[in-house]
Amino acid sequence: MDWTAAHAGFVTASYVLSFIFIAGLMAYVLLRDRRVKRALLEMEKEKP
Amino acid sequence: MQQFANPTRFLKLANAALPYIWIITLALFAVGLYGALGTAPADYQQGETVRIMFVHVPAAWAAMMVYSIMALASAMAIIFRHPLADVAAKTAAPIGAVFCFLALATGSLWGKPMWGAWWVWDARLTSMFVLMLLYVGYIAIWQAIEEPSRAAMVARIVALVGFINIPIIKFSVEWWNSLHQPASVFRIGGPTIDRSMLWPLLVMGLAYTFLFLALHLVSMRSELGARKMRNLLIARGGRS
Numbered sequence: 438m439d440w441t442a443a444h445a446g447f448v449t450a451s452y453v454l455s456f457i458f459i460a461g462l463m464a465y466v467l468l469r470d471r472r473v474k475r476a477l478l479e480m481e482k483e484k485p
Numbered sequence: 486m487q488q489f490a491n492p493t494r495f496l497k498l499a500n501a502a503l504p505y506i507w508i509i510t511l512a513l514f515a516v517g518l519y520g521a522l523g524t525a526p527a528d529y530q531q532g533e534t535v536r537i538m539f540v541h542v543p544a545a546w547a548a549m550m551v552y553s554i555m556a557l558a559s560a561m562a563i564i565f566r567h568p569l570a571d572v573a574a575k576t577a578a579p580i581g582a583v584f585c586f587l588a589l590a591t592g593s594l595w596g597k598p599m600w601g602a603w604w605v606w607d608a609r610l611t612s613m614f615v616l617m618l619l620y621v622g623y624i625a626i627w628q629a630i631e632e633p634s635r636a637a638m639v640a641r642i643v644a645l646v647g648f649i650n651i652p653i654i655k656f657s658v659e660w661w662n663s664l665h666q667p668a669s670v671f672r673i674g675g676p677t678i679d680r681s682m683l684w685p686l687l688v689m690g691l692a693y694t695f696l697f698l699a700l701h702l703v704s705m706r707s708e709l710g711a712r713k714m715r716n717l718l719i720a721r722g723g724r725s
Contacts, residue, residue, distance in 0.1 A: 438522045442533040444598040451591040452522075455540045459696070462583045466700045466707070473710040480717050 490568050492709050499702040506699045513692035520685025528682075537595040539685055542670075543693040545588035548616060549651055551581030551697060555623070556648035559641040569705070571637045572712075574644055575627055576704035580697055582620035589613055600664060608657035609665035612650060619647040 439445065521539035528535035555574040562570035592610065593603045604610065623643050630636035658667045669677045676683055 438536060439527065439533055442527070444532065444534045447594045447598050448533055448536045451537045451540050451594045454590055454594070455544070455587055458583055458587055462580065463700065466580075466703050470703050470707040470710075473707045473714070477710045477714050480714055 492569065495569055496706060496709065499706060503699060503702055506695060506702070510692060510695040510699050513688055513695055517685055517689035517692045520688060525682050525685050526679075531599060534595060534598050535682070537591055538682075539689050541588060541591040541595060542686060543689040544584045544591060545613065546690050547693040547697055548581055548585035548588050548613070548620075549654060550694065551577050551584060552616060552619065552644075553648065553651055555581065555644045556651075559644040562637065562641055563645075571641070572705055572708050573701070574640065575637075576708050577697075577701055578620055578623050578627075580700050580704065582617070582624065584693065584697070585613065585617045585620055589617060605664055607664045608661040609654065609663055612654040612657050615650050616647075616654060619643070619650060623647070 438448070440449075517539070521536055525536065525539070527533050555577050558567075558570045558574035558577070561567045562574070589610075592613075596605070597603050623640055626640045626643060627636050630639060655668075657663060658665050670683070670686065678686065
């Protein structure tokens, strides 16, 4: 990849945008999973 | 598929498979990005801009695949009343929506230097935009309808009716005059892309597929947990 080539900024923007959205999606999914797991454990510990 | 109908059995299998799926995903991204940014040559016409293809095309493939899975799961929910089918369809939608957005956004970033426009109402672009609207509509149904069984019924219909858009996206470049280039990988007669560009594209396609698989299994696990919590709350509320 020649980073000084014409339109290299568009290529960089595409990869950065993809990285940001995929990282955001992963964070959202994994954090929700952790939150639900913790809440469920607490609920199951509690005596009904 | 019926043997995975038991959520406990499904969770056991998913928890065992997830570490391996994450490792394969990371390895595929590492190899795919090395090929995309390292070894693949610049195109003789497009120059370095061709490298956008390695994130744009896999995102578009993944967006179409995820919607097809949602439609299949919805059909299974209606026909077989598979207990995990609605969970699978519901949790796939946000992941597919992100892939669809990325396909549109990176396509726009490719379109500006190549076509001179960020957006044109071309058949392929418009049908992908319709797919984005279908994703948003599907997610909105689950958010808007409070009663889960009613939301599931409406969502199944939307997923199945919307599936008609998938072949329209695929064949839009053949059925109508389009600025978008025709199929160059999955076509009768074989791929027209040079091997040096084809392998990174296929590896990136696999990377997006495995990423979806990993995120989908985690999302399904969360959704099953959330449903269990809701049932526990209802049971406790009923007793008091």
